[in-house]
Amino acid sequence: MEFSVNHPILFGLAGLIVAAVLAQSIFFLIKAWKRGVALGMDRGKLRSIAVTAGIFTVAPAVAIVISVIALSKKLGIALPWLRLSVVGSLSYEAIAAENTSLAMGLKGSATPDASQFVTIALVMTLSIMVGIWLVPVICKRLQKGMGKLEQRDKKWADVFQSAMFIGMISAFVGFVFCDVSQAFTGNFKGLIPVCVMAVSAIVMAICGLLAGKFKKIHWIADYALPVSLVAGMASAVPFTAWLS
Amino acid sequence: MKKERTYMEQVHRWGTVWNLSMMALLLAFPIALALIFRAFPDINGLWRGLLATAPMYWAVGVIETFTYIPMLGAGGSYLSFVTGNISNLKLPCALNALEQAKVKANSEEGEVVSTIAIAVSSIVTTLIILLGVILIAPLTPILESPVLTPAFDQMIPALFGGLGVVFVSRNWKIAVAPVALMLILFIAVPALNAGTVGIMVPVSVVFTLIVSRIMYKKNLL
Structure with missing residues (x-):
């Protein structure tokens, strides 16, 4: 064949x-x-x-x-x-x-x-392939460990969970700024992701404020992340034209 | 009398069966091609290709698995490590769902919510990719147009802007040190970029855990 x-x-x-x-x-x-x-x-x-x-x-x-x-x-x-x-x-x-x-x-x-x-x-x-076979090997034990942690000190278990999420988000926030120093050499492209992230964050904050202030549109909180994602991505078009 | 399994025990059982079956299926793809087309792999190319690719991805894979399982929950982990795109899609999706449902990730309700979000996300992703494959000819000029390209190039900043504002504002005391460290590292070290951000996630997570533990012990949280 x-x-x-x-x-x-x-x-x-x-x-x-x-x-x-x-x-x-x-x-x-x-x-x-x-x-x-x-x-x-x-x-x-x-x-x-x-x-x-x-x-x-x-x-x-x-x-x-x-x-x-x-x-x-x-x-x-x-x-x-x-x-x-x-x-x-x-x-x-x-x-x-x-x-x-x-x-x-x-x-x-x-x-x-x-x-x-x-x-x-x-x-x-x-x-x-590592993740596919490693998850069945360690997942149960890791979950058990998390359970024990919770039984021992519930407050620390909650802080632990939040710290993991924040750690992950911090790495990506840092990444967004990885090319900003190029602005000192006259190349402003590195500012595009920073501006996009700022727009997305502002839209998310506005959605949160609106949902908190007006109970009738509380549903907006459920869709705040997709809305801020699309708004951020859309803002990339003019920012790219402006800063490239 | 036979002891009834809890939901969590069942999740681990189902997950193990599904993931090992998926692993076998994935390996069957190149093997089936080799047999059907009587085309056996170039051993030298295979060895050199693996040597150049596998060690780094295996190391990253092990670290990622340990890092993401506590965040994704059991059901979410079994699914996410098969369907991929964890940090840029499945995990943010699960985080948003937990936030929306106002449940804790380490509760059984959290387990249910994160599994539902990741499963729906995986189904939608699979169907959209399928649609993209079917419509690849008419879609290519649209998706690669100079107008749309910048929008998709900036998906990660747009995603973490929204997600960051929620989690950082709620846990700002925990966030100060890791955000500062990551900003300094990514700005000052030119080698840190899109290709290495995956490696920096576990680094940042471990650093945040250490700082949080110190602050917790000193009653600062």
């Missing part, structure tokens, strides 16, 4: 795995929903959480589609579709594909043959 990076068999195999991922998500959604109802949680609240999560996901998911397009130029559509639907991210997949291509002497946008394609797919898969 003659190989091509867009051979229908590739789509068939990738489709099977993507369907399995979808099935896992639906399985966990149903189980968690039933448990929530059994715990006496309000169905309306659970529905609104699900709707907000869905709306919030749209823009980042479109960004992933852009990554699929970027990778498809060399690897065809099926492999990037699979890799970015399961575990992957653009930066990782692009590096794995590039390292392996270079190791095989496949330069630039040259399309891989079947053997090279299998090699690239293997490297991408083997290199990113």
Whole structure:
């Protein structure tokens, strides 16, 4: 059988795995929903959480589609579709594909043959698998440890949880400022992410204030994150034109 | 008499079965291709490609797993480590859901809420990528247009601006030291950029935990 990076068999195999991922998500959604109802949680609240999560996901998911397009130029559509639907991210997949291509002497946008394609797919898969098998190995023990911590000192357990979230957010806040020093050399591009983050933060704060002040529009708090995300992203267009 | 499993025990059981099955399926993809097209991997390329890629990603993967599990909850962890895009999508989604439901991450309600948010996010992501793949020809010029590109390039700042204002304002005492440290590091060290932010997350988390512990012991929190 003659190989091509867009051979229908590739789509068939990738489709099977993507369907399995979808099935896992639906399985966990149903189980968690039933448990929530059994715990006496309000169905309306659970529905609104699900709707907000869905709306919030749209823009980042479109960004992933852009990554699929970027990778498809060399690897065809099926492999990037699979890799970015399961575990992957653009930066990782692009590096794995590039390292392996270079190791095989496949330069630039040259399309891989079947053997090279299998090699690239293997490297991408083997290199990113750690989380998938490590979670079953350590998750139960880690959760038990967190439970013990809570029993021992509930207040510290709450601080611990908040500190983890803040630690994660702080790293990304720092990252947003990584190119600001270029402004001293006359290159203002590094200020674009800072301005975008500021717009998003302001929109989020306004939503919070409105929801707190006017009870009739309290629902706005549920959609504040997707709204601030889209507002921030939209502001990037004029900021980029202005500062580039 | 057979002891009935708790919900959490069941989550670990389901998660283990699902994740190990997904691992087998993922590995089956290149193996099936090799068999169908009679194209065996280039051993030299495989070895050199793995050597250049795997050690770093395995190390980061181990650290990320330990860092993210306490934040994602059990169900959310099993799902997120299969579907990926954790820091830029699944975790913010779970954090927002916990905030919206006003429940603690370490409670069973928190476990339920974060699993629902991550599951819905994974389903929506999978369907949008599928739609993007089907419509790739007409979508490519639109999504790669010079007007839209800047918006998608700035997704992370737009995401963490909104999320940051909620969490930092609520926990400002905890946030001062890590935000200051990360700002100094990212501004002063040129090697820290989009490619290394994933490595800095565990560093920042550990630093924040240490500072928080000291402040907690001194009754400053």
